Amino acid sequence: MPIHNADVAAIFDRVADFLEIAAANPFRIRAYRNAARTIADLPQSVAGLVAAGEDLSRLPGIGHDLAEKIAEIVATGTLGMLDELTRELPAELTDLLQVAQLGPKRVAILYRQLGISNLAELAAAARAQQIRRLKGFGEKTENKILTELQWRHREQGRIKLIRAEQVAEPLLAYLAAVPGVTRAVAAGSYRRRRETVGDLDILVTCRPASPVMERMVAYEDVAAVLGRGDTKSTVRLRDGLQVDLRVVPDECYGAALYHFTGSKEHNVAVRKIAVQKGLKINEYGIFGGEDHGRRLAGASEEEVLGAIGLPFIEPELRENQGEIEAARSGRLPELIVADDIRGDLHVHTKATDGRASLGEMVAAARELGYEYLAITEHSRAIAVAHGLDRRRLEQQLAEIDRLAEQYPDFRILKGIEVDILADGSLDLPDTVLKKLDLTVCSVHSGFNLPAARQTERIIRAMDNPHCRIIGHPTGRLINERAPYGVDMEQIMAAARERGCFLELNANPDRLDLTDHHCRLAKEFGVKVAISTDAHSVAGLANIKYGLDQARRGWLNRDDVLNTRPVSELLHLLRR
DNA sequence: GCCGTTTTCGGCCCGACTGTTTTCAGTCG
Numbered sequence: 226m227p228i229h230n231a232d233v234a235a236i237f238d239r240v241a242d243f244l245e246i247a248a249a250n251p252f253r254i255r256a257y258r259n260a261a262r263t264i265a266d267l268p269q270s271v272a273g274l275v276a277a278g279e280d281l282s283r284l285p286g287i288g289h290d291l292a293e294k295i296a297e298i299v300a301t302g303t304l305g306m307l308d309e310l311t312r313e314l315p316a317e318l319t320d321l322l323q324v325a326q327l328g329p330k331r332v333a334i335l336y337r338q339l340g341i342s343n344l345a346e347l348a349a350a351a352r353a354q355q356i357r358r359l360k361g362f363g364e365k366t367e368n369k370i371l372t373e374l375q376w377r378h379r380e381q382g383r384i385k386l387i388r389a390e391q392v393a394e395p396l397l398a399y400l401a402a403v404p405g406v407t408r409a410v411a412a413g414s415y416r417r418r419r420e421t422v423g424d425l426d427i428l429v430t431c432r433p434a435s436p437v438m439e440r441m442v443a444y445e446d447v448a449a450v451l452g453r454g455d456t457k458s459t460v461r462l463r464d465g466l467q468v469d470l471r472v473v474p475d476e477c478y479g480a481a482l483y484h485f486t487g488s489k490e491h492n493v494a495v496r497k498i499a500v501q502k503g504l505k506i507n508e509y510g511i512f513g514g515e516d517h518g519r520r521l522a523g524a525s526e527e528e529v530l531g532a533i534g535l536p537f538i539e540p541e542l543r544e545n546q547g548e549i550e551a552a553r554s555g556r557l558p559e560l561i562v563a564d565d566i567r568g569d570l571h572v573h574t575k576a577t578d579g580r581a582s583l584g585e586m587v588a589a590a591r592e593l594g595y596e597y598l599a600i601t602e603h604s605r606a607i608a609v610a611h612g613l614d615r616r617r618l619e620q621q622l623a624e625i626d627r628l629a630e631q632y633p634d635f636r637i638l639k640g641i642e643v644d645i646l647a648d649g650s651l652d653l654p655d656t657v658l659k660k661l662d663l664t665v666c667s668v669h670s671g672f673n674l675p676a677a678r679q680t681e682r683i684i685r686a687m688d689n690p691h692c693r694i695i696g697h698p699t700g701r702l703i704n705e706r707a708p709y710g711v712d713m714e715q716i717m718a719a720a721r722e723r724g725c726f727l728e729l730n731a732n733p734d735r736l737d738l739t740d741h742h743c744r745l746a747k748e749f750g751v752k753v754a755i756s757t758d759a760h761s762v763a764g765l766a767n768i769k770y771g772l773d774q775a776r777r778g779w780l781n782r783d784d785v786l787n788t789r790p791v792s793e794l795l796h797l798l799r800r
Numbered sequence: 801g802c803c804g805t806t807t808t809c810g811g812c813c814c815g816a817c818t819g820t821t822t823t824c825a826g827t828c829g
Contacts, residue, residue, distance in 0.1 A: 256801035328827050496813045
């Protein structure tokens with residue numbers, strides 16, 4: 226059983242949970258949390274690093290002790306220290322921390338005083354009104370716990386960015402229209418454009434005495450008001466999404482936006498730099514002088530960062546994943562922007578499972594200002610999508626030739642999304658594939674192959690000289706289907722050797738590659754194609770989610786295939 | 801438990817809100 230980075234991270238997080246309940250040194254707890262995040266975000270496999278004899282204590286936040294613990298987990302699959310902790314405390318006790326209102330202190334009290342060790346016992350005790358009698362608890366807290374347990378039952382977890390947008394945009398418009406409001410923006414992971422959003426952080430600036438708080442809690446979609454203060458309120462919307470609204474004066478906008486955009490880890494690192502310079506950063510500004518009484522900046526994010534000697538850092542990069550060091554040394558990437566995209570390299574039409582005709586898709590692409598569009602239908606293996614065989618593909622190629630005559634200034638690229646079969650061969654013969662401008666080669670079956678075989682299968686597909694772009698390389702569907710087991714480093718190395726490209730599928734349900742994969746591709750020097758996999762005219766607009774993900778993955782224009790003019794693109798597509 | 805241009809010990813980011821309090825601990829982001 227191979228040990229994944231996520232396994233190591235989960236064990237360290239669990240250790241931190243137990244240590245918190247046991248009231249251990251808070252900085253020791255933080256060390257485990259930091260290590261968990263470092264490992265989770267590591268692009269390489271930590272088991273691989275151990276096997277290669279690398280010195281793990283060179284990783285940030287990993288010292289001698291944690292390096293040894295990582296080695297132990299990689300070797301045994303478990304951690305003796307965690308096993309000891311679960312002998313002292315019930316294994317399920319940490320589940321209670323997931324319940325809102327319950328932190329380590331209260332969980333410890335619940336366990337010691339009432340013997341509560343899991344969620345079921347918590348619910349029973351709350352219903353029996355035993356919790357309200359405990360010191361530090363009360364009737365309200367007990368009721369909130371009960372409500373929380375019911376909510377957890379119905380909905381939990383993070384929602385996809387696209388759904389968060391559907392909630393956020395009308396809410397922001399509603400707040401912007403409240404009298405006295407000067408700005409209403411979404412911060413948090415929404416602004417960092419993460420693929421999923423846990424809750425919505427909204428920042429509002431307004432003139433004094435604006436009724437914005439009243440209006441927020443009166444919003445038609447609000448199901449429950451969880452907190453209500455002068456500058457901060459928290460509500461839960463009917464669909465379960467939690468919204469935090471924060472109101473600050475206009476002159477604090479930059480500092481507040483910076484603060485609430487996060488990430489938390491990024492903010493901690495930035496504030497640490499401020500401390501080293503004798504300054505203090507909070508959501509109201511950046512402060513210096515005797516006891517930090519003098520306000521130096523705060524109107525804009527540029528001001529805040531400038532005050533500690535850093536250039537602007539794009540929100541998508543603020544994950545404490547090296548962006549601060551890059552900013553300090555003037556090596557921040559110039560991130561790709563929407564205007565850099567010159568065409569879409571993966572779309573479907575009515576010929577298979579798309580909803581628009583060839584002509585409609587081409588017209589829509591021209592409308593977007595593109596210079597080219599690749600038509601890439603499914604191949605015959607995808608019978609449910611009416612995948613093309615040789616004869617129907619040739620019909621479509623003829624249709625493309627006829628349409629192309631109408632558009633001398635636009636290039637319709639002839640392509641196919643050809644299935645990678647179980648043995649790594651492609652679903653159409655080379656004699657057909659060689660007539661095309663490009664191929665998107667995708668896995669649509671056999672998701673459960675062991676990682677080594679899946680990796681070998683995809684590399685074998687790349688051995689075919691007609692293979693150009695690997696479509697949705699991990700096959701994952703966000704919140705629905707796990708990625709198939711595949712060694713992305715091997716795939717990247719093989720792609721580089723063979724001159725292949727990897728797709729960043731921009732469909733908001735896929736976003737496949739991940740941000741980490743994008744950075745890895747950049748390190749390997751493998752170019753990425755940002756493609757929508759559109760099945761309709763509207764689907765072409767999903768390119769923006771691909772751009773978000775690419776920006777989170779530090780990609781600039783040169784790292785992306787479809788920023789090239791058509792002549793250069795065709796040159797790169799030749800193998 | 802980590803870390804070091806304050807370097808091997810003594811620090812480790814910051815503030816709002818709530819509920820239970822009688823001045824503040826706990827939770828959350």
